Amino acid sequence: MQLHHRHDWNLTPSEAIALQQQxxxxxxxxxxxxxxxxxLVAGVDVSVKNEQSQAAIVVVTYPxxxxxxxxxxxxxxxxxxxxxxxxxxxxxVLEEAFEKLKSEPDVFLFDGMGIAHPxxxxxxxxxxxxxxxxxxxxxxxxxxxxxxxxxEEKGSAAPLVDRKETIGVALRTRTAKNPMFISPGHLxxxxxxxxxxxxxxxxxxxxxxxxxxxxxAGQFSPxxx
DNA sequence: GCGACAG
DNA sequence: ATCTTGTCGC
Numbered sequence: 001m002q003l004h005h006r007h008d009w010n011l012t013p014s015e016a017i018a019l020q021q022q023x024x025x026x027x028x029x030x031x032x033x034x035x036x037x038x039x040l041v042a043g044v045d046v047s048v049k050n051e052q053s054q055a056a057i058v059v060v061t062y063p064x065x066x067x068x069x070x071x072x073x074x075x076x077x078x079x080x081x082x083x084x085x086x087x088x089x090x091x092x093v094l095e096e097a098f099e100k101l102k103s104e105p106d107v108f109l110f111d112g113m114g115i116a117h118p119x120x121x122x123x124x125x126x127x128x129x130x131x132x133x134x135x136x137x138x139x140x141x142x143x144x145x146x147x148x149x150x151x152e153e154k155g156s157a158a159p160l161v162d163r164k165e166t167i168g169v170a171l172r173t174r175t176a177k178n179p180m181f182i183s184p185g186h187l188x189x190x191x192x193x194x195x196x197x198x199x200x201x202x203x204x205x206x207x208x209x210x211x212x213x214x215x216x217a218g219q220f221s222p223x224x225x
Numbered sequence: 226g227c228g229a230c231a232g
Numbered sequence: 233a234t235c236t237t238g239t240c241g242c
Contacts, residue, residue: 045232046232046233047232047233047234048232048233048234049233049234081231081232081233082230083229083230083231083232084230084231086231086232089232090232110231111231111232112231112232113231116231117231118230122231123231123232137231139231139232140231140232141230141231141232142229142230142231143229143230143231143232144229144230144231181231
């Protein structure tokens with residue numbers, strides 16, 4: 001895929017924060033996804049082992065979730081985990097994986113936040129600026145914001161609010177399981193992001209594309225030189 | 226100043 | 233995220 005808005009990754013934490021403040025102004029998080037036009041969905045995930053990061057992007061049909069493409073990329077892990085700066089840890093290896101991608105997914109689902117982030121630019125938003133396609137953040141735990149109790153039934157949801165601003169939704173993708181925290185990355189809005197994630201979760205708490213990416217990234221095997 | 230804190 | 237056995241439940 002062609003990537004836009006590329007920049008150096010060799011930044012200190014304070015430089016990274018300054019870059020986020022600059023990039024956040026370009027994130028579009030009130031744009032409905034045309035759900036009827038979605039044909040391909042990608043799941044994105046990164047796993048780390050021994051200072052090495054492996055990224056996996058799995059593209060599946062929608063609906064149906066038939067495998068279309070899997071790409072892997074490996075790199076030394078360049079940046080420690082710092083809450084709020086995840087994209088600077090996982091971005092470099094993801095950049096390499098995106099460049100290998102042959103198909104053109106209509107939407108990308110990320111393991112991590114979109115605008116549900118202290119500076120409203122989590123990894124799904126940041127990568128969305130490169131991809132110039134709709135992206136959605138799918139967090140398993142909360143980074144910031146609060147939400148009220150929601151029903152136990154699959155499909156139940158409650159707004160995620162931070163500093164008086166609605167930044168996403170706590171969404172029950174599986175009955176009686178902990179909710180997922182869904183937020184627009186880029187070129188998406190909260191209602192359609194939540195709807196798509198729900199439709200991508202037919203059986204498990206994790207959306208199917210992310211589950212597949214997680215499995216693909218989890219098992220390290222040397223890539224063909 | 227004191228917690229909280231995606232993966 | 234990662235380190236890890238058995239175990240409860242559909």
